[in-house]
Amino acid sequence: MSDRLSIDPARHSAELLNLVREATPLVQCITNKVVTNVTANTLLALGAAPAMVDIRGEAGVFAGIASGLLVNLGTPTEEQRDAAREAVPLANAAGTPWVLDPVAVGVLPVRTALAHELLAGRPTVIRGNASEIMALAGAGAGGRGVDTSDATDSAADAAAHLAATHGSVVAVSGPVDLITDGRRIARVANGDPLLTLVTGGGCALGAVTAAFLAASDDPFAGAVAATLVYTVAAEIAAADPGGVGTVGPGTFAPRFLDALAQLTAEQVVERARVRVATVDASGVTGDVTGIEAAAALVRS
Numbered sequence: 001m002s003d004r005l006s007i008d009p010a011r012h013s014a015e016l017l018n019l020v021r022e023a024t025p026l027v028q029c030i031t032n033k034v035v036t037n038v039t040a041n042t043l044l045a046l047g048a049a050p051a052m053v054d055i056r057g058e059a060g061v062f063a064g065i066a067s068g069l070l071v072n073l074g075t076p077t078e079e080q081r082d083a084a085r086e087a088v089p090l091a092n093a094a095g096t097p098w099v100l101d102p103v104a105v106g107v108l109p110v111r112t113a114l115a116h117e118l119l120a121g122r123p124t125v126i127r128g129n130a131s132e133i134m135a136l137a138g139a140g141a142g143g144r145g146v147d148t149s150d151a152t153d154s155a156a157d158a159a160a161h162l163a164a165t166h167g168s169v170v171a172v173s174g175p176v177d178l179i180t181d182g183r184r185i186a187r188v189a190n191g192d193p194l195l196t197l198v199t200g201g202g203c204a205l206g207a208v209t210a211a212f213l214a215a216s217d218d219p220f221a222g223a224v225a226a227t228l229v230y231t232v233a234a235e236i237a238a239a240d241p242g243g244v245g246t247v248g249p250g251t252f253a254p255r256f257l258d259a260l261a262q263l264t265a266e267q268v269v270e271r272a273r274v275r276v277a278t279v280d281a282s283g284v285t286g287d288v289t290g291i292e293a294a295a296a297l298v299r300s
Contacts, residue, residue: 005184005218005220005221005224005276009186009224009228009272009274009275009276010228010268010269010272010274011269012221012225013221013224013225013228013229013268013272013274014265014266014268014269015265016212016215016216016221016222016225016229017225017229017263017265017268018265019215019216020046020047020048020211020212020214020215021046021047023067023214023215024047024048024049025048025049025067025068025210025211025214025215026048026049026051026065026066026067026068027043027048027049027050027051027066027067027068027069027070027207027210027211027214028051028053028059028062028063028066028068028069028070028087028210029043029050029051029052029053029054029069029070029072029207030053030054030059030069030070030071030072030080030083030084030087031052031054031070031071031072031074031101031203031206031207032072032073032074032075032076032103032203033074033075033077034074034075034199034200034203035072035074035199035200035203035204036052038198038199038200038203038204038253039070039200039203039204039207040052041257042200042204042207042208042257042260043204043207043208043211045257045258045260045261046208046211046229046260046261047261048067048207048208048211050207051066053066053083054079054080054083055079055083056079056082056083056086057086058083059083059084059086059087060083060086060087060089060090061090062087063086063087063088063090063091063094063096063098064090064091064093064094064096065094066091066096067096067210067211067214068096068097068098068099068210068211068213068214069087069088069091069096069097069098069099069210070098070099070101070206070207070209070210071084071087071088071098071099071100071101071118071123072101072103072203072206073100073101073102073103073104073105073111073114073115074101074103074104074203076110076111076114081110081114084114084118085117085118088118088121089121092121092122097124097125097210097213097214097219097222098121098123098124098125098210099123099124099125099126099127099206099207099209099210099213100115100118100119100123100125100126100127100168101127101128101202101203101206102115102126102128102132102133102135102136103128103132103203104132105128105132105135105136106131106132106134106135106136107135112135115136116136119136119162119166122166122167122168123166123168124168124169124213124219125168125169125170125171125209125210125213125219125222125223126162126166126168126169126170126171127170127171127173127205127206127209127223128171128172128173129172129173129174129202130151130152130154130155130172130173130174131155133155133158133159133162133170133172134154134155134158136158136162137158137159137161137162139155139157139158139161151174152172152173152174152175152176152177152178153178155172155178156172156178156180156185159172159178159180160180160182160279163180163181163182164182168181169181169219169220169222169223171209171223171227173202173205173227175189175191176188176189177189177191177227177231179220179223179224179227180220180279181219181220182279183278183279184220184276184277184278184279185276185277185278185279186220186224186274186275186276186277187274187275188224188227188228188231188273188274189273189274190228190231190232190234190235190271190272190273190274191231191234191235192231192234192235192237192238192252194234194237194238194247194248194249194252195231195234195256197249197252198249198252198253198256204230205226205227205230208226208229208230209222209223209226209227211226212225212226212229213226224274224276228268228272228274229260229263229268230260232263232267232268232271232272233256233259233260233263234256234259235271236259236263236267236271237252237255237256237258237259238252238255
């Protein structure tokens with residue numbers, strides 16, 4: 001599958017979208033209380049099944065039967081911290097792929113310590129903004145709470161370090177998303193700034209990523225597909241609806257759910273602005289111009 005991803009990442013991602021909808025993966029979410037409803041509705045719109053199982057005594061049991069697991073550190077209460085500690089080893093034992101979203105690490109001490117503890121469980125995917133990824137890798141102090149203060153490209157080395165150290169795929173969100181497993185690197189230039197103006201715009205992507213991991217035998221391909229599908233839906237939701245008025249945050253949120261639910265594989269292929277390249281000891285090889293072209297799409 002990795003070869004097909006490199007040859008045609010848009011079409012491969014579109015195929016994974018169909019597989020997610022066919023499989024209806026059960027995604028366990030240990031996530032922050034601010035975004036629980038948004039995350040559940042986003043998974044339902046995608047075609048997955050949400051399960052907010054995040055208490056001691058249940059989280060570990062459920063991780064063994066779930067299709068994918070999200071651990072989001074947005075509001076890490078004591079019970080959620082214990083639930084995460086319980087769920088991660090049992091997810092690993094059962095072969096359940098899991099996503100770590102280290103919200104606001106580096107800035108706040110409790111979640112920062114927990115994020116480093118959970119890293120020992122080798123997340124399938126680590127997903128965050130540039131400041132969070134840099135702080136997790138020890139290359140920065142974190143951003144401004146949940147907001148990044150660093151550009152996506154500035155986190156490229158930190159993402160590669162985390163991928164190599166923990167065997168994880170690392171997804172860095174930004175105007176151009178960067179995804180790497182240390183051997184391959186993808187850039188996705190789709191999306192819309194309105195995603196940053198609604199509650200859960202980033203957090204729900206972690207859950208969507210967990211759903212795509214359940215449908216793919218290649219975590220890198222799953223993370224790329226999740227990001228592409230999510231950001232293409234955001235573009236469609238942000239488009240002027242027939243000239244009837246400007247789309248703002250209040251209209252964008254429900255339109256995004258509709259766009260995600262109605263998104264077709266053909267739309268993903270038509271709208272995709274994604275490039276994949278390989279990395280070796282001498283640096284990036286393969287579709288180097290493609291990566292630069294993806295970045296240039298948002299500069300033009």
